[in-house]
Amino acid sequence: MSQLSNQAFVAVTEFFEKVSGIRLADNKRALVEGRLQKLAQECGEDDINVFIQRVVRRDFDERVLVTVIDRLTTNETYFFREPQHYEDLTRRMERMHPQQDLQVWSAASSTGEEAYSVAMLMADRRPTSPWRIHGTDLSTSVVRTAQHGMYPVDRGSRLPAGYLKRFCLRGEGPYEGQLLVKRELRQRVNFRAANLMRDLPSDLPQFDVIFLRNVLIYFDPPAKMDIVRRVLTKLKQDGVLYIGHAESLTSLNLPLKMVENAVYQHA
Ligand SMILES: C[S@@+](CC[C@H](N)C(=O)[O-])C[C@H]1O[C@@H](n2cnc3c(N)ncnc32)[C@H](O)[C@@H]1O
Structure with missing residues (x-):
């Protein structure tokens, strides 16, 4: 097995940054070596450096290039991560008209836990109201996982008491050890691929709530x-934007006001 050369590392990081x-x-x-070594072999190329040269020249079909991007993104997420945001959203929902239609966007949805956490909260707190959740991510493989809504059962330990039973099915037979988000929730959550660095899908609606969490951290100012400017074009005038608690928008000079820690609205 060949070792990743400096030149190949630079070439693939530039390719990845461009996309x-x-x-x-x-x-x-x-990390790059570990993740791409295996993929190179799966593509019939034993030398990772030659594989990268070919990727950069786009000498593979689109599926391989998409897989390279998938392997290099970091998709860590879990149900009800950073619970302060779910508490904030709950307080806001209590002040809303019960029949207000709520549109929510999980803008870097990874494998879907964030979007389904919101869905569970909505189903719990607004059982008869209209709402819809959209999830988008750069990585097509995490979008597929999100669409399936199936996770190792231990991920359910992060759910609030009672939610696991109420909103998930326990896998049996070949699905032993898995949980499946119930169909009535999955039907109200739509996932697809979208790159926040490019024009957003034109049919994305205006949102009351946008989660843009733990993704800005990868980008330079x-x-x-x-990205934030683009995302803001989709935020309703009185809408709310959640960013990760480890992220910051201060010093970016954006038309936003911080209303709580890691919670923003149009200025
Ligand atoms: C660490 S996960 C965050 C998931 C979730 N928002 C959370 O806070 O738990 C970051 C996600 O951002 C996605 N991502 C990275 N760059 C992106 C881009 N340019 N457009 C859309 N999604 C992107 C990655 O694929 C990954 O799934």
């Missing part, structure tokens, strides 16, 4: 600003 906007730091070398 995703994400700059992989030098300390990600082992100009790219971050670009």
Whole structure:
């Protein structure tokens, strides 16, 4: 097995940055090697450096290039991550008219836990009201997982008491050890691929609530600003934007006001 050369590392990080906007730091070398070594072999190329040369030249069909992007993105997520946002949303919902139609966007939805957490909250707190959730992500493989709504059962330990039983099915037979989000929730959550660095799908509606969490962290300030500006075109005038608690929008000079920690609205 060949080792990743410096030249190939630089070439693939530049390729990845061009497509995703994400700059992989030098300390990600082992991660890149580990993730692409296996993929190179699956594509019949034993030498990772030759594989990367071919990727950069786009000497593979689109599916391989999409898989390279998938393997290099970091998709960590879990149900009810950063619970303060769900508490904030609950308080806001209590002040809304019960029949107000709520449109929510999980703008870097990864494998879907964030979008389904909101769906469970809505089903619990607004059982008879109209609402719809959209999830988008750069990585097509996580979008597929999100669409299936099936997760290892231990992920359910992060759900609020009673939600696992109420909103999930326990897998049996070949699905032993898995949980499946119930169909009535899955039907109200729509996932698809979209790149926040490019024009957004034109049929995305205007949103009351946007989750843009733990994705800005990958970008430098100009790219971050670009993404937030684009996302804001989809936020209703009185809508609310949640960003990750480890992220910051201060110093970006955006037309936003912070209303709580990691919670923003149009200025
Ligand atoms: C760490 S996960 C965050 C998931 C979830 N929002 C959360 O906070 O748990 C970051 C996600 O951002 C996605 N991502 C990275 N760059 C993106 C881009 N340019 N457009 C859309 N999604 C992107 C990755 O594929 C990954 O699934």
